Amino acid sequence: MTVRTRFAPSPTGYLHVGGARTALFNWLFARKHGGVFVLRVEDTDEARNTEEARQAIFDGMHWLGLDWDEGPEKGGDFGPYYQSQRKEIYDAWFAKLVVAGRVYEDGGAWRFRFERKPVTMHDLVCGEVTIDYRDESNTPDMVVKRSDGSYVFHFVNVVDDLEMEITHVIRGEDHLMNTPKHLQLIEAFGGKAPQYAHIPLILNPDGSKMSKRDAGAAVGDYPRQGFLPAAVVNFIALLGWNPKTEQEIFTLAELVEKFSLENVNRSPGRFDLEKCKWVNQQHLLTVSVEDFAAAARPFVEAAGLPVPANYLAVIAAVKDKVRLFGDVPAAVDFLLKEDFEYDEEAVAKVRGNAAAGGLLSALATAFEAIPEWSADAAKAALNEIVTAAGAKPGQMMFPLRVALSGRAHGPDLGDVLNLLGRDRCVARVRHFAGMC
RNA sequence: GACCCGUUCGUCUAUCGGUUAGGACUCCAGGUUUUCAUCCUGGCAAGAAGGGUUCGACUCCCUUACGGGUCGCCA
Numbered sequence: 001m002t003v004r005t006r007f008a009p010s011p012t013g014y015l016h017v018g019g020a021r022t023a024l025f026n027w028l029f030a031r032k033h034g035g036v037f038v039l040r041v042e043d044t045d046e047a048r049n050t051e052e053a054r055q056a057i058f059d060g061m062h063w064l065g066l067d068w069d070e071g072p073e074k075g076g077d078f079g080p081y082y083q084s085q086r087k088e089i090y091d092a093w094f095a096k097l098v099v100a101g102r103v104y105e106d107g108g109a110w111r112f113r114f115e116r117k118p119v120t121m122h123d124l125v126c127g128e129v130t131i132d133y134r135d136e137s138n139t140p141d142m143v144v145k146r147s148d149g150s151y152v153f154h155f156v157n158v159v160d161d162l163e164m165e166i167t168h169v170i171r172g173e174d175h176l177m178n179t180p181k182h183l184q185l186i187e188a189f190g191g192k193a194p195q196y197a198h199i200p201l202i203l204n205p206d207g208s209k210m211s212k213r214d215a216g217a218a219v220g221d222y223p224r225q226g227f228l229p230a231a232v233v234n235f236i237a238l239l240g241w242n243p244k245t246e247q248e249i250f251t252l253a254e255l256v257e258k259f260s261l262e263n264v265n266r267s268p269g270r271f272d273l274e275k276c277k278w279v280n281q282q283h284l285l286t287v288s289v290e291d292f293a294a295a296a297r298p299f300v301e302a303a304g305l306p307v308p309a310n311y312l313a314v315i316a317a318v319k320d321k322v323r324l325f326g327d328v329p330a331a332v333d334f335l336l337k338e339d340f341e342y343d344e345e346a347v348a349k350v351r352g353n354a355a356a357g358g359l360l361s362a363l364a365t366a367f368e369a370i371p372e373w374s375a376d377a378a379k380a381a382l383n384e385i386v387t388a389a390g391a392k393p394g395q396m397m398f399p400l401r402v403a404l405s406g407r408a409h410g411p412d413l414g415d416v417l418n419l420l421g422r423d424r425c426v427a428r429v430r431h432f433a434g435m436c
Numbered sequence: 437g438a439c440c441c442g443u444u445c446g447u448c449u450a451u452c453g454g455u456u457a458g459g460a461c462u463c464c465a466g467g468u469u470u471u472c473a474u475c476c477u478g479g480c481a482a483g484a485a486g487g488g489u490u491c492g493a494c495u496c497c498c499u500u501a502c503g504g505g506u507c508g509c510c511a
Contacts, residue, residue, distance in 0.1 A: 010511050045510060109509045126441065138439055138507070146509040153511045177440060177506040198441090200504085205447075207503070235448095238460095242449060246459050265449085268504060272447050275461040285474090321473050379470080386470095397471035405472095413471045 003035025004167045007061075007068070008157065010042040011053040015060035015219040017271065018172060018202045018210060021236040025199060026170045027066045028237070028259040038164055039071030043084045044156055060219040064229050065252060070164075078164040083156050090151045093159045093189065094144070102188045108147030112155075112185065114139060119180035124168075124197035124261045131180045142181060158182045162191045170197045170261070173268075197261050200240050200268040207270060216273050226299055226325025228287070231280035238279075239269040249282045281323040289316045296328040303329035305336045314419055317411035334405045335419050342435075346408040349398070350436060356399045357436030359389060363400070364430035373422035375414035403432035 005026040009019055030037040039061070043049045061068070070076030080086060094110075097103045103110045120130040133139045144155040161169060176198045186193045204210045210217055222232050234250050242265070243250075243258045250258070284292065293315040300307060308314065318331040334340040350356050366381040382400065383393045397413060404416050404425060417425060 008511090012511075042511065048510075107509080111509095129440070131440070135439080140507085143509050148509080150509085152509070157511085172505095173441070174505055175511095178511095200442080203504080209504075238448065240448095244450075246450080248448090248460060267442050269449090270447060272461070275448065278461055318473095383470080392470075394470040401471055407472095409472055411472070412469095416472095 001167065003030055003033040004038060004165055005030045005035065005170060006038035006040050006161070006164065006166050007066075008040045008042050008160075009057050010045060010048075011050060011057060012045060012048040013053055014056040016210070016217045017219060017236055019057075020060060020064060020066075020219050020232075021202065021239065022170065022172055022199065023061060023066050024064070024233060024237060025197075025241070025259075025261075025264070026168075027068075028256055029168060029170060029261065030069075031256045032259050035167070036069045037066075038076070038078070038166070039068035039074075039081065040160060040164070041072060041082045041084075042153070042157070043082055044150060044153065046084075046150075049084075056220055063223055064219065064233055083160065086156070086160070089163060090156055090159055094151070094155070096189060097144070100188060103144065104141075106141075106143070109143045110145040111141040112144045112188070113141050114181075114184050115187075119183055121179050121183060121196060123176070123179070124195055125264045125266065126173075126176065126198055129176070129179075131177070133180065133184070139180075144185075154178065154181055154185065158185045158189075161194055162186065162189065166194045168197065169194045170199060173198045173200050197264065199264055200266060202236075202239055203268050203270045205270050205272060210271060216271050216276070224326075226296070226327065227276075227280050228283045231283040232276070234283065235276045235279045239271065240265050249279065277323040284322070285320060287319075289319055292319050292325075296325045299325050299328050300332065300336075303333070305329055305333055308336060310419060313415075317415035317419060321411065331410070334407070334410070335416070338424075340406050342402075342406040343408060346402045346406070347435065349408070350402050350432075353395070353399060355389065355391065356396070357433050359385060359391070359396055360399060360403055360429050360433035360436065363396075364426050364433060367422060367426045367429060370422060375417040378417045378425065379414070399436075400429070403429045 007019075007023040007026050009015070009023075015023075027037050029035070041054065043054070058072070068074060070078060071081040094103075097112065102113050104113060105111075114133050116134045116136065118130050118132045118134065120128060122128055131139070142154060143152055145151050160166075179196055179198070183193055202210050204214050219232070222229075230252060233252060233255070237250065237255050237259075238248065241259070241263055244263055287295075289312060293312050296315060297307065297311075300311075314332050314335050315328070317335070318328065322328055322331050362385050363382060366385055367378060370377045370381060379393075382396055386393045386396045398408070401410065401413055401416070402408065404413075404420060410416065411419075420428070
């Protein structure tokens with residue numbers, strides 16, 4: 001029997017990290033077992049569904065690389081994959097309940113009569129959990145068909161899982177208490193229940209429930225900030241699952257290979273954006289300069305910076321120093337334009353060095369006299385001047401860095417010297433010497 | 437309120453009765469780099485509390501506290 005999992009979002013908002021992780025775990029489980037991953041759109045709430053939300057969810061799935069084998073855009077033998085198009089199917093299954101005498105009318109709606117007994121589920125993550133349905137006050141018969149003739153979530157969800165022959169339902173822990181309801185429905189249908197796995201929820205850094213609006217909640221924000229999909233997938237996979245080894249950086253293929261529901265945790269995890277950025281940087285390190293440059297280019301342009309002929313060399317100088325593509329503009333702006341800002345703290349540190357101003361002034365003159373400009377020639381000039389003044393060359397590296405870049409941190413000085421060229425180096429050093 | 441699930445460094449986590457409780461992020465210090473970053477080394481930092489069971493509990497059981505979830509003609 002082949003594994004069949006599904007992700008069943010309702011298009012009432014953008015894709016958030018919790019949903020993305022649920023989709024990811026279902027996808028990983030299906031891929032790991034050579035199974036089928038189904039996308040089903042649960043659009044039964046007409047009032048709240050929107051086309052934008054549906055699109056945002058699809059976009060998020062595509063961006064993350066979570067391709068589905070059956071569903072919208074793909075087709076399949078168990079369609080349609082929009083619940084809004086499955087009315088006849090639901091009517092037929094509802095008729096079974098009527099024949100079996102398991103539903104009764106209440107105020108125009110139809111309620112499903114629970115069997116009053118303890119219901120035990122065998123969750124792949126939570127283990128054995130029993131809910132006592134003899135306690136009617138805690139488990140009132142549920143509405144399965146509204147007075148307007150439409151069906152509620154519990155009903156359509158169960159029918160579709162049965163119809164689509166879903167073998168494993170991996171979903172958020174917020175559905176744990178729904179499972180006995182679903183089990184009772186399945187039993188009434190005489191169907192075979194899928195295996196359930198309820199995964200812990202994702203919380204905000206302060207421990208509160210993560211919801212729309214919260215930082216990091218929307219998957220759509222990640223590409224805008226310059227995250228790599230593989231890094232986001234890597235990070236959310238580690239939120240609630242671990243490989244039982246000390247490896248932390250995984251490609252999608254490695255996740256497929258290592259993933260297992262047994263290693264899913266029980267307690268909710270908090271979302272740490274800092275670590276997510278670190279994971280992104282680790283993935284960035286594996287990207288080629290060319291690919292990095294291409295991906296960073298939209299960010300550079302959006303910041304209003306020019307893209308020069310030596311753009312690739314500029315990127316190469318900062319590639320391994322940023323955590324996000326979104327960090328690139330701020331890292332390269334001083335290499336691409338003249339009106340960059342000077343960092344006051346860095347400038348103050350140089351001013352504290354009484355000899356710096358004079359040496360920089362002399363350095364500008366020496367730079368100007370270099371016929372064949374290169375970083376090595378520039379450094380040789382610096383060594384000569386500083387040594388002649390009885391100081392150590394290393395002491396002038398920092399002032400030179402601030403003169404050329406306006407800040408304390410940045411690319412290798414040799415790269416900066418090469419990228420700026422003689423004339424700009426001369427002008428900047430001279431200008432900065434005047435500031436000291 | 438009732439019912440479920442959970443609780444190891446600030447955060448993500450390892451540990452499946454005997455460990456100096458390990459790793460990672462963050463932060464700090466040192467080293468490498470004539471500079472920056474990378475990198476390397478080191479450091480700070482944890483078993484919610486109280487009872488049991490046991491020769492021995494982070495690990496098993498109970499209670500309490502705290503956190504989360506669910507109790508819709510939302511999904």
